[in-house]
Amino acid sequence: MSQSLSYTAWLRLQRRPSALIGLAVVIAFILMAIFAPYISPQDPIATSWGAIRKAPSAAHWFGTDEIGRDVLSRVIWGTQASLMAGVISVSISLLIGVPIGLLAGFVGGAVDAIISRITDAFLACPFLILAIALAAFLGPSLTNAMVAIGISAAPIFVRLTRGQVIQIKVEDYVEAARSVGNPPWRIALVHILPNILPPLLVQATLAIAAAVIAEASLSFLGLGQQPPAPSWGSMLNTAKNYIEQAPWMAIWPGISIFLLVLSFNLFGDGLRDALDPRQR
């Protein structure tokens, strides 16, 4: 993205309060994840048999869970798992999807046909079902969940990148770069890639929201972060067994997932509007 385009996009983004609120909440969650060791009131895995399923109070603002752990501390530390899963799995998707999509769109012909058919095959498997199957074969852990989500979401980036490259590669400036003797790899990386970044950035932001939900879903099913490490999804998995006795166990992790996903969606929507060429 050129500097002027980034600046214009930033100005447009500033005119969208919902996007700015989304960005602010995302930043707040990032700070919470980074400073978790300092702001967490208690050890998130320390059990207390004298404080089992205690309702929210001055000592435990969000209450305690089934083995006396402080829910607030677990929610704060759980931010790390969710944000890491969101960012790392989308990075995996980008690392797989963008080069393959660039190759398919730029080279075309048989290479494009083969890559497109394989992408179709991946997209034919429902995202979470594929992620569950991958996590099952790789083994349940947060790392494997991130790999599973990253691989499952990669075809979306292959398709998006390919489509953008096909549009851009016939532009005059790409023809000009070709006519002055630039090698294909240079044209693809220096002239095409920077110009397809805006839609990729928007998709990546929205994909982080989907990845956060996917990680929470896998952890909820027992295929993500493993106990006793805190994760919002696994907290909800435990909480569903204590709905009557300790409803607070289910409220806070759920609100956290909702807020983080909503914020990424708001920011992503705002970013799309700010970067959409039709709005310029």
Add this chain to the structure above:
Amino acid sequence: MTSYLVKRLLSVLPTLLLVSMLIFGLQQLLPGDPAKILAGEEQDPNVVAYLTAKLHLDEPLPVRYGYWIAGVVQGDLGESVRTQLPVLSLILQKLPVTAELAFLAMCVAIVIGIPAGIASAVGRGTVWDYAANVFALWGLSTPNFWLGILMIMLFSVHLGWLPASGFVSPKEDLLGNLASMAMPAFVLGNAIAAVLMRHTRSAMLQVMQSDYVRTARAKGLDERTVILKHALRNALTPIITLGALEFGTLLSGAVLTEQVFTIPGFGKLILDAVFNRDYAVVQGVVLFTATTYIMLNLMADMAYFWVNPRLRK
């Protein structure tokens, strides 16, 4: 039109073939010897040898795929190592439950999503539009398993109106069945309603600016007829296609919803298989789901022709 439909049908075959390769390839992700993993902790050499021979693990990968796909084509998806039952029969046993849940969820999504999208487009910039967009954001950002828990808290624990979990067969008690499916169907349909609302809104906004809608208004038709007969009919085409893509969300969401409400469907089958390392069942369920998804998309393409007479020419 016929040639298009034949081409479209034939285009499904390579996708199905690649999907089968992808799902077969999942087994290669298992660290170590699959026979030893399947043989359990004891790893009895006789059992390992039996499994190696049975699963053709001593043969090259393409040959193993050949054996597997030949079985799949004949309806043999393998055998569950836990129950010793054919995978296909396990799937068919659970299918009616998940199919009912998916059908009811889609009904909820259509009943909420499409009218909300129409109201939002017709009343662009009004409080209806604002409310519909807030609803869409809520639907897209709420994890359905959390919504399920919240609904259990309200409707089962506090109000006592609906059962918190379990499944009642419609053959035994139709009202009981609907009561047990009401919350799961709403939970599953909620996110899809949000997506349908967004698709309907943008399709309606586009159609409402077209010449034929302007003409219909100029003829003096009442607004209701213009919207429902002229605009919505044309807006339905993209809604059907994009809506069909949501079947994937529906099938994925069903796994989580069934887990929250303890419904003995597909979701429970795949999760039990995952935790029992019953890999043939996992592969079978993923293959069945992907094939269903591809076929539903094909049917959506066919529906295109049904709702849009111009394409039939």
